[in-house]
Amino acid sequence: MSSHAPGKRRGRRSPEPEEHVNHERWLVSYSDMITVLMALFIVLFAISQVDQAKYEALRQSLTAGFQDQTGSDAILDGSAGTLDGQSVVPETSTANGTAGMVDADMGLGDQGASPSPAESTEAVSPELLAAARAEADHLAEIRATIQKALDKARLGDAVRFRVDERGLVLGLVADDVFFAAASADLTPTARAVLDIAGPTLKALEEHISVEGHANVLPVSGRYATNWELSADRATQVLRHLVEKDALPGGRIMAVGYGDQRPLVGGKSGAAMETNRRVDLVILSDAPETVRALLPAMTKE
Template sequence: MNHERWLVSYSDMITVLMALFIVLFAISQVDQEKYEALRQSLAQGFQDRTGSDSILDGSAGNLDGESIVPQTNPANGTAGMVDADLGLGEQGANPAPAESTEAVDPDLMAAAKAEAEHLAEIRAAIQKALDAARLGDAVRFRVDERGLVLGLVADDVFFAAASADLTPTARRVLDAAAPTLRGLQEQISVEGHANVLPISGRYATNWELSTDRATQVLRHLVEKDGMPGARIMAVGFGDQRPLVGGKSGAAMETNRRVDLVILSDAPETVRALVPAMTKE
């Protein structure tokens, strides 16, 4: 047997490596004079074909690091198609300012204005009924991105401390507002809240207390005032969504409340504009 056949493969590998290094060395050496002669030759060739000085207007025929696009002034009328690209780099560094509310789509603004007027009419109707029942100051109205909120602040007018039992005044307020609420098409969310005082006795936490308060309001509206059950819901938020921060007397009273939220059925983009258009 020929035990030296491996020398053939080895010599082939050495030959290939040598050729590789020769090529790498050759391409790393640039003859500046020959390169310049080639550049001029190519430039002359293109000049003969096109009649222009160079294949690339604004340069000597090669990319020398300078811009090949002339910096023309749009006012002189010579920029041509290049004008369409002027200032593109400035857009990234100096983006256009965000649209102000004045630039909002007119149709969107009109829809938001109409929705704000609709909620104002609902508020006026409920306020009129409350005034007739001599309860005009019992409800605090506000408008947010969800719709119209009727705040039943439980400063011993609607609920006693740590209690979900409706007071006589609370029942009168609900009875006065119910006719207007029944005539609406919107969904109504009854949202119970509690203050941060620890709870004891019947309820384990403020979650149960706030939920029971919302449920009692819902039951009165449905069972006593004829509110359609399919259009109303109840939820408790415990003490997690206070209107007033801290532990002052005003905070304790204001945060112990139930909110009746008339949920606007307008698109979200419209609802977002409504609070700014509503005069409290």
């Protein structure tokens, strides 16, 4: 009788079923995104609804509280609030007839010779008008003080005053009185004018911008362009006021505008002399809404 050794039964392994591919998996992410967007729009809608009655009550409460502390009712006054859909910054018309915000540089260059129509005072609150009148009177006092000192030294015609939305501008026209052509060297007359105005400028609290300008004639030699020439003129005036007249350096700055901001257009002899100048701008520290009214307050 024969015996057979037991052997292992070998069989074929059954194939595993293929994983099912979910072709609609993107719907989960999409629905999450839609849910988040819906929540965002609900939040935006909620915060856009302002209870005007509650806001007005809050405004009056704050006004009363500040009035008790300061004795003034000017705080939070003049409008129903900043949420009434109107801008608190006055607008003015630009050269192309479109409305735009008041620019700090308006009143310079061509605008200085032919200023834009001043901000209307018809719809301005009494408090704002009073503040603008007070600031205009302050600038007029500065002008009168400097003009009186210049007249005493027989230099009353050496400075041309004007007021724009930034403050009081002292125009030092360089028709060979302050600077020679293509030169930034201060003449004796220029030094005398600066020394006369220096004490008044030193006593002020406002910052002062010294702005150099040049005419359109090309320069050669020491200066590559009119930009360098105008910047050097402004720097020389600044240095004299700081080093000779003890004006605090932290309150004064210098900038050169080249020939880009002429007071008089064209290439006539008068234009060449008038545009070769340095402006000393006493920068008003009044709010922008007050400064926008200054030209209308100082019409001559």
